[in-house]
Amino acid sequence: MRRLRPIGLMAIGHACVDVYQGAVPSLVPFLVAERGLGYVAVSGITLAATLLSSVVQPVFGVLTDRRPLAWLIPVAMTTAGLGIALLGVGHSYWAAWLAAALSGLGVAAYHPEAARMARAVSGGSHVGMSWFSVGGNVGFALAPVLVTPLIAAGGLALTPVLVVPALVGALITSLAIRGAVAGVGRPQRAGSDDWPSFLRLSAIMVCRSIVFVGLGTFIALYAGERVGGGTTTGGVALFILFAAGAFGTLLGGRFATRYGRVRTMRTSYAVAVPAIAGLVFVPGPAFFGFLALTAIAMSIPFSLHVTLGQDFLPGRVGTAGGMTLGLAVSIGGIATPVLGTIAEEWSLRVALTTLIALALTSSLIGYALKEPVVE
Known part of the structure; x- marks a missing residue:
């Protein structure tokens, strides 16, 4: 129970910071309507937030491996919120671009150290890490619920209000790490780094990211085609995707505790093949x-990727956290335009059919991994 409280608070903090990963896409329609930006321009703002965040995260991972930076967690959260708060201020495109990049920088600085701290305060519990991970899923899903009504009511001039979740999250996370910092210093090296296994795990994460981000982008449109009902059906499909994904993330920790992480991961991806x-x-x-x-099947391994990466690189826990969480954002977003091109050239069904092969690839690569021995 002593470990449950801090990991629960950190999960809430994770939700607060990942709101800002979903905030930029939620603001896109308003940037088009109020600023008259074209698709290329708003894509540039989205890219500034997501790609910069993903690329820089491993850098912060390296820094946290050199020395503990617990103070960086609330500072990074505040920076992420400040960037979104400034995005609607003024009318300059480049000011909005820099604000999005600032938010992405805050998100990047948060995840490696937060993942290391969450692993430490949970005592290495797979269930604890699943709760921390699902916090991020919830935050991303809540972004449109928070952003859209607010900006629809008052326009982009109200974006400064969006700093509130960051301030609340920073306060909650500070409570979680207070008193724990003394016992959670720089992790001691326990065994040698297994880079071949980590690279195989990275390949699995790349496939998983493309599948999940691709579904998030196109499933609403495809639901309308398959079931009918237009935008309402699409909204239901997105809700099911995010809600079932959060449930799957929680299941992952429990299954890993009982059956092992690698076995759980490869089995989950195998189940995803017929499901897709x-x-x-x-x-x-x-x-x-x-x-x-x-x-559910694609989300069960989500938190397991993080802990496996940390155990494959026991001497570079921050680097592992930065790379695993960074890949989850960047690769899927970069590959989505490829799926869109396939959909335009052939059909949306053909584009989504390619995801079956990616899920199968993830499962097969899993057979090349062995459960790391934690000393």
Whole structure:
């Protein structure tokens, strides 16, 4: 119970900071409507936030490996919120671009040290790390719920209000790490770094990221095609994707404790193969059942990626956290335009069919991994 409270608080903090990863896409329609920005311009702002965050995260990971930086966690959260708060201030495109980049920098600075601290305060518990990870999922999903009504009511001039979740999250996270810092210093090296296994794990994460981000981008449109109902059906599909994904993340920690991380991971991706095939090819209401099963199967390994990466690189825990969390954002976003091109050239069904092969690839690569021995 002593470990439950700090990891619960850190999960809430993780939700507060990941709101800002979903805030930029939520602001895009308003940037188009109020500023008259074109698709290329708003894509540039989105890229400033997501790609910079993903690229810089490993750098912060290296820094946290050299010395503990617990103070960086609340500072980074505040920076992420400040960037979004400034995004709607003024009318300069480049000011908005820099504000988005500032928010992305804050997100990048947060994750490596926060992942290291969460692992430490949870005592290495897989269940604890699953709670921390699902906090991020919840934050990303809540972004449109928080951003859209506010900006619809008062316009982009109200973006400064969006700094509030960052301030609340910084306060909550500070409570979680207070008193724990003394016992959570720089992690001691326990065994040698296994880079070949870590690179195989990275390949799995790349495939998983493309599948989940691709579904998040196109599933609302595909739901309308398969089931009918237009935007309402699309909204239901997105809710199922995010809610079932959060549930799957929590299951991952419990399954890993009972069956082992590697076994749980490869089995989950194997289950995802027929699940994706079902949602792509089976018409009617069964579509939603296959979507839920896909989201659960693809999310069960999410938190396990982080702890496996840290155990494969025991001497570079921060670097491992930065790379695992960074890949989850950047690769999927970069590959999504490829899926869009396939959809335009052939069909959305053909584009989503390619995701079946990626899930299968993740499962097969899993057989090349062994459970790391933690000394």
